[in-house]
Amino acid sequence: MDVLKMKQNSGKPDYLEVAEYEKSGEGRHHHRGKSSESFLDKGAILSALAIEFGQTTLDAGCGNGYMSKEFSQRVGSSGKVYALDPDETGIALLRKEIKGTNIVALVGDITTTTQLPASAIDLIYLSNVFHIFSPEQIKGFEVEVKRLLAPGGRLAIVEIVKRVTPFGPPMNMRLSPEDLAQSLRLVSLGVVEMGEYFYMQFFEDRSAG
Numbered sequence: 001m002d003v004l005k006m007k008q009n010s011g012k013p014d015y016l017e018v019a020e021y022e023k024s025g026e027g028r029h030h031h032r033g034k035s036s037e038s039f040l041d042k043g044a045i046l047s048a049l050a051i052e053f054g055q056t057t058l059d060a061g062c063g064n065g066y067m068s069k070e071f072s073q074r075v076g077s078s079g080k081v082y083a084l085d086p087d088e089t090g091i092a093l094l095r096k097e098i099k100g101t102n103i104v105a106l107v108g109d110i111t112t113t114t115q116l117p118a119s120a121i122d123l124i125y126l127s128n129v130f131h132i133f134s135p136e137q138i139k140g141f142e143v144e145v146k147r148l149l150a151p152g153g154r155l156a157i158v159e160i161v162k163r164v165t166p167f168g169p170p171m172n173m174r175l176s177p178e179d180l181a182q183s184l185r186l187v188s189l190g191v192v193e194m195g196e197y198f199y200m201q202f203f204e205d206r207s208a209g
C-alpha cells in the first residue's frame, strides 16, 4: 500500500501535523518526538534490513519504539535491541511496554558518546532523524556510529525524499542519498526505495583495521 493511500484510509492527520518542527532557543529546528509508523511500510523495511537471529540492533531516535519491537522479534531470545531517544517521557512509556523482552530502552543522544557498548552493534537504524542534525551533530553521530558498530555492522538511515511531497519537513531540511553520502565518512552500500516518499540508505565503516 502506498503512503498516501495509508493516509487517506486511516484518516490520520497529515504528516505536517505528525512531524512537527519548531524553532528552538538557538534557532535550530528539531522534532518533538513524533512517529513515522503510519507512513512507512514496516514489512518492506524489515525485508531490506535482513536482520538475523542473535544480532544486536540499535533503534537510534526510536520515538515510540515501534520498530524496536519489530527488531525484537527478528533477533529473538539470543539477540538484543537497544532503543535510544533523548525524550525521557517517550522512553519511560516504552520501558513499561517492553518489560521482560530483549529490548533495552535508554535515554540518550546518538550524536554524543552514549552508554552503549563499543563494537557491539550489528545494525544501527535511524529513521527520520538525520535531517534534524546540525553539521556539528553529524560529526558527533559519525564518531559514535564508528565506535558502536561491530565488525561488518551496518548503518541504515531512512529519510523522506528531497522533492515535493504532500507532507514532510521543509525542502531545505531534506537530504538526497547523495547528500547523505557526502555528509558521512562512511561507505554507502546502496539505497532502497521505501514507497513513493521515503528511501533507506545503508552504510558501513571501512576505516577500522
Ligand SMILES: C[S@@+](CC[C@H](N)C(=O)[O-])C[C@H]1O[C@@H](n2cnc3c(N)ncnc32)[C@H](O)[C@@H]1O
Residues within 6 Å of the ligand: 019, 031, 032, 033, 034, 035, 036, 037, 060, 061, 062, 063, 064, 084, 085, 086, 087, 108, 109, 110, 111, 126, 127, 128, 129, 132
Ligand atoms: C520524527 S521522530 C522519528 C521517530 C522514529 N524513528 C520514527 O521513525 O517514528 C524523531 C526522533 O528523533 C529523536 N531525536 C532527536 N534528536 C536526537 C538525537 N540527537 N539522538 C537520538 N534521537 C534523537 C526525537 O526525540 C524523536 O523521537
